Amino acid sequence: MLKENMKTSDFLLSVRDLKVVYTSAGATVHAVNGVSFDIRRGESLGLVGETGAGKTTIAKAILGILPDPPAKILNGEIILEDGDLRNLPEKEMRKVRGKKISMIFQDPMTALNPLLTVGDQIAEVVLLHESVSKKEAMNKAMEMLEMVGIPADRYADFPHQFSGGMKQRVVIAIALACNPQLLLADEPTTALDVTIQAQVMDMISALQKKLNTSMLLITHDLGVVAESCDNVAVIYAGEIVEYASKENLFLDPAHPYTLGLFGSLPSLTGDVDRLTPIPGLPPDPENLPDGCSFHPRCRYAAEECKHGSVPFKEVSPDHFVHCHMCHCEKEV
Amino acid sequence: MANTLIEAKNLKQYFNTPRGKLHAVDDMSFSIEKGTTMGVVGESGCGKSTLGRTMIHLLESTGGQILFNGEDITKVNKKQLIKLREEMQIIFQDPFSSLNPRMTVSETVTEPLLLSKRFSKKEAEERADEIMNTVGLSARLWNSYPHELDGGRRQRIGVARAIALTPSFVVCDEPVSALDVSIQAQILNLMQDLQEKNDLTYLFITHDLSVVRHISQNICVMYLGQMVESSPSKELFQRPLHPYTKALLSAIPSTDVRHKKERILLKGELVSPVNPKPGCRFAARCNYACDRCHEPQKLEKVSPGHFVSCCRVNEIN
Numbered sequence: 011m012l013k014e015n016m017k018t019s020d021f022l023l024s025v026r027d028l029k030v031v032y033t034s035a036g037a038t039v040h041a042v043n044g045v046s047f048d049i050r051r052g053e054s055l056g057l058v059g060e061t062g063a064g065k066t067t068i069a070k071a072i073l074g075i076l077p078d079p080p081a082k083i084l085n086g087e088i089i090l091e092d093g094d095l096r097n098l099p100e101k102e103m104r105k106v107r108g109k110k111i112s113m114i115f116q117d118p119m120t121a122l123n124p125l126l127t128v129g130d131q132i133a134e135v136v137l138l139h140e141s142v143s144k145k146e147a148m149n150k151a152m153e154m155l156e157m158v159g160i161p162a163d164r165y166a167d168f169p170h171q172f173s174g175g176m177k178q179r180v181v182i183a184i185a186l187a188c189n190p191q192l193l194l195a196d197e198p199t200t201a202l203d204v205t206i207q208a209q210v211m212d213m214i215s216a217l218q219k220k221l222n223t224s225m226l227l228i229t230h231d232l233g234v235v236a237e238s239c240d241n242v243a244v245i246y247a248g249e250i251v252e253y254a255s256k257e258n259l260f261l262d263p264a265h266p267y268t269l270g271l272f273g274s275l276p277s278l279t280g281d282v283d284r285l286t287p288i289p290g291l292p293p294d295p296e297n298l299p300d301g302c303s304f305h306p307r308c309r310y311a312a313e314e315c316k317h318g319s320v321p322f323k324e325v326s327p328d329h330f331v332h333c334h335m336c337h338c339e340k341e342v
Numbered sequence: 343m344a345n346t347l348i349e350a351k352n353l354k355q356y357f358n359t360p361r362g363k364l365h366a367v368d369d370m371s372f373s374i375e376k377g378t379t380m381g382v383v384g385e386s387g388c389g390k391s392t393l394g395r396t397m398i399h400l401l402e403s404t405g406g407q408i409l410f411n412g413e414d415i416t417k418v419n420k421k422q423l424i425k426l427r428e429e430m431q432i433i434f435q436d437p438f439s440s441l442n443p444r445m446t447v448s449e450t451v452t453e454p455l456l457l458s459k460r461f462s463k464k465e466a467e468e469r470a471d472e473i474m475n476t477v478g479l480s481a482r483l484w485n486s487y488p489h490e491l492d493g494g495r496r497q498r499i500g501v502a503r504a505i506a507l508t509p510s511f512v513v514c515d516e517p518v519s520a521l522d523v524s525i526q527a528q529i530l531n532l533m534q535d536l537q538e539k540n541d542l543t544y545l546f547i548t549h550d551l552s553v554v555r556h557i558s559q560n561i562c563v564m565y566l567g568q569m570v571e572s573s574p575s576k577e578l579f580q581r582p583l584h585p586y587t588k589a590l591l592s593a594i595p596s597t598d599v600r601h602k603k604e605r606i607l608l609k610g611e612l613v614s615p616v617n618p619k620p621g622c623r624f625a626a627r628c629n630y631a632c633d634r635c636h637e638p639q640k641l642e643k644v645s646p647g648h649f650v651s652c653c654r655v656n657e658i659n
Contacts, residue, residue, distance in 0.1 A: 173612070203386050203549065204549065204590065204594060205590060207593065207595070208593035208607070212605065233596055236599050257599050257600075260597055270524060271523060274523050275597075276557075278551065278552050278579060284531050284534065285527035285531055287527035287528040288527075291492060
């Protein structure tokens with residue numbers, strides 16, 4: 011997280027106070043409500059939250075692919091290296107997508123073009139961004155296939171000839187073909203079986219280390235976060251409620267929502283008679299509560315939580331919590 | 343066993359496809375005691391949903407027997423089947439597509455009651471009101487449609503519909519997979535409360551190993567239509583014996599940030615369940631495969647309640 015004495019150039023990506031709404035038929039959905047975070051080179055940040063928390067909206071805002079209308083970025087800076095991406099004209103932004111920032115989408119079944127061979131789909135992104143010949147692009151595509159564990163002689167096969175796990179590996183090959191600095195991975199393994207998930211996550215981690223790629227990993231799976239990320243941001247109702255290194259988050263979770271998430275999970279080692287779910291439901295993003303968005307469901311909620319702004323507190327070095335009630339060292 | 347509610351004996355479910363016979367469920371045998379939950383785990387395409395649907399006669403089995411309260415129900419006639427339906431129910435995975443979008447909550451819950459012809463309209467409505475209360479659906483949702491509700495509430499409707507006629511056996515086909523973690527916990531607690539209150543027996547199908555461990559007394563692991571291991575829950579996690587079970591458990595991402603997990607990575611891809619060769623279907627990906635694996639494997643008892651289908655089980659462990 012950015013503190014006053016840090017420069018944005020210490021980071022590859024800095025997002026500052028991002029606010030996104032969706033408007034249609036007179037209703038306004040407050041999807042992202044002032045999100046800030048940073049990612050260093052080679053580092054991975056996990057964005058954890060449940061359906062509707064705003065995670066995918068954040069990733070699409072970074073890549074500049076939010077449909078406008080109905081989405082609108084009301085506020086915020088998205089600084090890649092030293093330039094704000096929001097200031098780039100679309101022509102320049104197209105050079106960024108696939109080359110500097112790549113995205114892996116959730117459903118590999120629909121992310122691939124069924125009418126093109128997998129090899130051509132990888133070569134396509136190389137041809138778009140690098141000044142190479144068609145043959146060189148094809149060679150690069152075959153290299154990428156091998157890198158993701160698919161024999162190069164499957165270049166001329168079509169997506170429907172592959173299993174779900176293999177399709178997702180093709181999607182990863184496309185995303186990494188031009189050696190991007192930042193990979194946005196939106197629930198990359200949710201649609202896959204657990205043994206294939208393990209293969210795919212291991213591969214992403216290995217490639218990340220090899221190519222020094224930074225990653226923003228969006229997921230609701232805390233296990234995947236624990237194994238693949240350096241830092242974690244927990245999102246609730248479009249805001250970051252807790253931000254910490256993965257060690258701090260798993261060993262010392264502080265925000266009541268994070269505690270609630272851990273309490274809802276059945277364990278593989280311990281035994282409980284009943285799980286401890288978070289009571290109630292996530293808030294209606296058209297009608298967010300005053301004060302802290304989580305207060306209606308929070309067992310610690312006090313009068314001050316119901317109105318006004320909520321402070322960001324540093325509960326231990328580089329461990330931030332957006333909460334009145336958490337014990338803390340100092341307010342940031 | 344004296345308290346067995348439902349039992350499968352050499353159960354087979356094969357489908358005819360243009361490419362040949364698809365062995366979806368192949369020679370499975372197990373029993374479930376009344377008031378307990380048997381978890382069925384396995385990956386996509388292993389046959390667990392097919393198994394669940396076959397057990398409650400949504401699909402007609404190809405071979406073998408299903409004994410319900412000691413009686414073979416595989417060859418029942420239509421009249422007997424209608425009676426049986428009151429005893430055996432199912433909760434589906436997708437709380438949206440499994441509900442009629444044109445029926446309100448009350449209509450969905452009263453439907454089975456009215457179809458049974460044992461309730462007048464008034465009685466059915468009273469009972470539906472009771473059930474909605476039991477599953478935690480507020481009375482003000484009486485006239486709501488599924489599209490107006492979130493996934494958790496829709497799934498509660500699915501549960502309400504399934505228990506309306508007080509069945510003794512419920513197949514739960516991935517009932518919480520489509521739900522967020524915090525809602526999942528609410529539904530799992532509800533299902534456990536109902537089980538205790540009504541002495542329900544569950545066949546709980548899932549691919550989520552932590553959920554199955556929490557909710558089941560016994561677990562059966564499937565791979566491409568074959569049962570590879572069956573054991574009491576805690577024991578399966580402490581002492582997995584089949585190579586596939588070991589690989590499956592090692593694949594689960596761990597939230598223990600202090601210790602790096604040892605992964606067993608499987609090689610190769612799944613073999614086809616169409617016209618499969620005899621023997622263990624996991625052999626092609628197994629690190630311990632040998633010649634004997636191509637012969638039909640026997641389900642052997644290794645310890646009380648713990649069965650494994652692997653010719654090398656003693657050598658490996």
